[in-house]
Amino acid sequence: MTEDSASYARMEVTSIHRSRQPRRPHFIEAWAELRDLSQADLARELGADKSVISRWFSGSTPSLDYQERLAALFGCEPESLFRHPNDDWLARFFANRTSDEVERMKQMLEAAFQTKRTGTGG
Numbered sequence: 001m002t003e004d005s006a007s008y009a010r011m012e013v014t015s016i017h018r019s020r021q022p023r024r025p026h027f028i029e030a031w032a033e034l035r036d037l038s039q040a041d042l043a044r045e046l047g048a049d050k051s052v053i054s055r056w057f058s059g060s061t062p063s064l065d066y067q068e069r070l071a072a073l074f075g076c077e078p079e080s081l082f083r084h085p086n087d088d089w090l091a092r093f094f095a096n097r098t099s100d101e102v103e104r105m106k107q108m109l110e111a112a113f114q115t116k117r118t119g120t121g122g
Contacts, residue, residue, distance in 0.1 A: 024061045031074045
């Protein structure tokens with residue numbers, strides 16, 4: 001296969017599957033659990049088939065439309081679906097803080113929650 005024909009083949013596959021989202025690790029199951037929503041609840045709230053929800057729980061990435069709808073249901077931004085809810089909270093908490101504020105918060109957290117050091121380095 002020549003370079004031109006390989007490029008054309010990739011373009012054909014891309015155009016055929018244009019509406020499909022590439023697999024991307026997400027935390028839809030964790031967000032649903034946090035909101036105490038089952039797969040059946042999600043299907044009902046989103047007007048989606050249960051098999052679609054099941055595929056998400058198995059790792060498929062929802063379409064952009066469903067990402068928007070899930071975010072609205074969970075009360076978060078669509079990008080938050082790709083972070084664990086705890087990580088999302090922390091990211092929002094630290095957002096738009098000065099470096100001095102972040103450093104003070106880190107020091108307070110480290111003082112409040114001292115970690116046990118293991119091994120020869122600590």
